[in-house]
Amino acid sequence: MTTQLEQRGQNLATGKTTSAKARWRIPATLEVAAVWIVVGVIGPGLFTGSTLFLATTALIFVLFAMSTNVLLGWTGITSFGQAAFFGAGAYTVGLLAPIALPPLIQLFVGAAVGAILAMIFSLVANRVTGVEFAMLTLVFGESISLLLYRIPALGGESGLPGIPRGAIFGTSLFSDKTFWWYAIAITGVLAIVIRRLRGSTFGASLTAVRDNPLRASALGINVKLSRIVAFTVAGLLAGVAGALYAQLQGIASPDIMSWTVSGEVIIMCLIGGMHTYWGPAIGAVIFTVANWALSNSTSSPELYFGLGLLVIVLVLPEGLLGLVPMISKRMTRRQKVLS
């Protein structure tokens, strides 16, 4: 058992998937960049009107899911409160709207607010782990979302509507197409950053913390600090995603802070597979599209969504990307060990 985890940990640290024993390798950063460029170029051609808008939404959730996976997949922390940091980013943009700061600066501030909030929370909550920590994140998220109704400046149930998208380098982001390019650039850069983090010693230390905290600390890794940093990084990236989301939607509304959103982003990671780099991204896309398609084609989307999710949880513990090694294994090795 331990050896398997170790192996997976090493694979994760070096960025290899179990299946890919490829003789040639594209540098990971280039691979990410290539995917983003291809998607970015194809996007506006493939999608028009509201589907481009939906695709942009999906793109932002890709970033949000990747940020959450820093906790979930890399460090083994379950947080049911990530919506709070996502929302913090969005509300920051909403509150900054009257000042008309450039969109990029808004993102920076949103990131900072998300990171600071996450750091404060994880410093306070650091002595708790496991399910109790998950519970604490849920409570934290719910408290923050309750505050939205109590602080008049945050707009109550209507949130902060009418956020302008602004302009970047003189180009207005008003059209959905320019916003798509903007979102592609931001999420692409951050996706590369996340990819590099994952392959770094920091990423490896998080994996060690996840697999065996005792051994990790014996190896000289400061487990508590690693957890705090992971939480802060996740909060920062969630803050950026939230800020982008507010710019896209033109509104920061309280529903994005609800615990169901925190649950949904975990589901995204799970659908795709939280132990691979691409898993959360693919999960986010599938989730966003399925959610949209189901809500208008059936009277009880929850039923089908729930059933689909159950099947994935039960049959594909490593998510949809878990299918890849499963299939390749079945192809190369027919013999089966009796259980």
Add this chain to the structure above:
Amino acid sequence: MFGQIFAALVSGIATGMPLFIVASGLTLIYGVMRVLNFAHGAFFMIGAFLFYNVLGGVTGSISLLIVGLLIAALSVGAIGAVSEVAVFRRLYARDHTTTLLASYALLLTLDGLVQQIWGVSPRSQTQLPAFAGSFQILGVRVATYDVVLIGVGAVLAIGLTLLLQRTSFGQTTRAVAHDQTMARALGLHARGVQLAVFALGAALAGLAGGLISPLLSIDPSLAPTFVVQSFAIVIVGGLGSMGGALIAALLIGLLDSFAVTFFPGFAGFSLYIAVTLVLLLRPQGIFGAAFASREA
């Protein structure tokens, strides 16, 4: 002043006891299987709908009420048993995130199913005339049905404690809860115990749904309303401790009622404040791990 404090005390207990009744099944399931079950809220809601269906909205007599409760509890218990076999049994060995998500998926599924079966119109269950109305005690008005719920909650707390502490089923359950492998190596049917406990926990949710339905609007939005509170009670009480759950529920009820009476601004936060303080000061909960103390 005294009158207000006394009134807050009474209403706090009246608030907390239904919470305990809802959370008791969740506590039981968590204690044995370490599964925090989101679908518990759906079990509760289905209990309310079934109770309504059996009685047609009118509670004619006390025997009908009991029949309705039994049917709600047994049916939801059966749903719980099916969920255990179809879903949770396969996940005991997996990490808690996966199990939480599976239970969340089950919540969605059952919620959708309820909308398919019962539609979206809210329903209302009429109170049994004998339990309707209120009376005064030391100048404080007390609802008759609150007294009924307090009684039921007390009986449940005592009954479940006796079941776990005094019966052979309880011994087996505690053994399985602590060390499933060793229990099986002794020849105990761990799977049977897990199935029974899950069914019992679900049945308790169904019972709670029936019991509390006369006080609520019965509609599909019911499922999530008690989930967060029940989770909080399980956590605050100390995971798996029945006595802890009772005390946590009463504590949360009292905090809420005192906040409503004396600090209305904090009313919505009392639950969260309680959970945060308990977790930070005593992460194992008030009665941490009393159910089956762990050596590690």
Add this chain to the structure above:
Amino acid sequence: MKKLWIPITGVVLLTLSGCSAGSSTGSSADSTITIGMIAPTQGAYAEIGKNITDGFQVAIDEVNANGGVAGGKQLAMATKDEGSSPQTATQAARDFTSNGVNLLGGLFSSADCAGVDPVVEQSPAILVTASCASDTLTGGISGTSPFKRTFGVAVRDQANAQALAEVMAQKFPNVTNYDAFGFDYSWGHETWQTYRDGLTAADVAVQVNSEQFVPLSASDFHSQVAAISGGLTGPVASRGIFLATFGAGTSGFLKQAQAYDLPSQVALIANSGEYYNVARSLNGQAPDVWNSYDYNWAAFNTTMNTQFVTDYGKIANGAKPVGWTYQGYLIGLSYAAAINKAGSGDPEAVRTALEGVSFDAPSGSLTMGAASHQLSVPSVISHTVGDSTSSDGVKVIETQVVPYSGK
């Protein structure tokens, strides 16, 4: 990497199936004008959504049966889920316009309207909202709507609360000791504030015993009911309870209040917001309640109202229409009148036509304010009590119509 095609194929398939599901709503023939209705179709507010779309359906059925609009064109309805957030509502609006449906209607939540209105403003579409009655969304106060492409048919929240205060002050001048119970968001707080100010303006010396505000999702109000019950002062004839709630919040509160015999200890329970559906759901056990909202089926003695109630009953198993049904119905009538006036379904022409359009409605002639974009719907005060012998469990004791003030 090379096995990435599996999930990608999945995504593509899902996307395609989604597109095909959404694209069936385009305006097909020239003889039909499709209006896209956005309303909750699932979850806690699905019943409200159904009320809105059913009301709209009744309106266009009546219009179509009478020869259609703009020289024989038929009206048709397409629906999309409002969801539970401005984002889903906005996506629904975008999907409609992408598919060429530019006449939009519906929306239940003011928060969703706050998200959708600015989007519609930048699109070729126009929107006639149902129950988005927050002051910031219409030209209710300033007299000029902040959005050129959005219109509203609902009575403004504050107008309803104000109307209720006027009638209560007149009927119960001695009720001065109030307890308030409401949803903990601005609608709840503002509605209570308006009611209270309205009473004060009508020379009622209001004393506030307690104000209890609960989250929208809460369903257990033990503590609040007990606190109100324990804090009652003065003679029964001076006590009142004001509810700034709707739906499950109102029914949960009333049921738990009845357990404490609270209704019999106060002279009046007043509620601003849709209530008839709640009264109906209480199985004939609803207490005596004064309510103020856009509509009550018994309030108008006109042939058009009789027709509306009958037609709705046909598609709803004999149920009576409620305020939300009426709002959906008014959206249909507004569009029919404006399209007739414009002579076509062209959104820009319809938009211009909507400004200042007048038409007959169950409550008499109504006008869409040219600048305010607000339909001149009166408030209806209805006094009801549960009645298990009535077909829908509710007895309407009396109703009073408070005309549109224009403010």
Add this chain to the structure above:
Amino acid sequence: MTAKTLTVSHLEAWYGTAQALFGIDIAVAEREVVGLLGRNGAGKSTTFKAIMGIEARRLGTIVFQDREISRLRTETIARSGVAWVPPDRRIFPALSVRENLALAARARRQPLDVDRLVDAVPILERLLPRRGYQLSGGEKQAVAIARALAGKPRLLLLDEPTEGLSPLVVQQLHESILSLPAKFDVSIILAEQNLQFVLSLTSRVYVLDTGRMAHEGSSTEFANSTGLQHQLLSVASTSDSRSHADH
């Protein structure tokens, strides 16, 4: 040879993807006490777990009292009469000693005969009302053996019973185990690091080396062959692979 209680043939077992046993053969006769020796990590605990059907995936045949049990579930194997005493004893801490015993007896539908258990394990008498978490290491071991016997098994798998016990307690344990086959009509496989303890109790020994059967023979023969002892057990250390048992 007398009738066989247990015959293990070609037993292979895995931890996850790592193979831990490579074709083990063991035979135990009625009322026989055999030793299972080997260095730390040689596969002694794994053999027991494989017989009990715990955790490890396994291949091969295990015949217990003429019944093939290698595909049965742990609880069914236990009910058929195999009892396992793990090295960490695993007494249920929240239950009293009496409850621990009662549970085991009930699982095999046997009446709980406390007197008989006290006869074999004398210190049990004063421990009966205590809770599992109140016991010392030696007491836990005594209770663990008594608990295993409570279900009247025909085969006892004792894994490192002397681990962490004082010499005096080891002596008591020695006497208890010595009396068991006659008193309880039970066969025993004794896995131990303590060579003298094993050799004084058993007639035959099996010696495992990195998952393979390295030696099989009479205890006297092995006791006299220092060469074999040196070759197969040289680096016997006191700590073992306890971490596996925690999962």
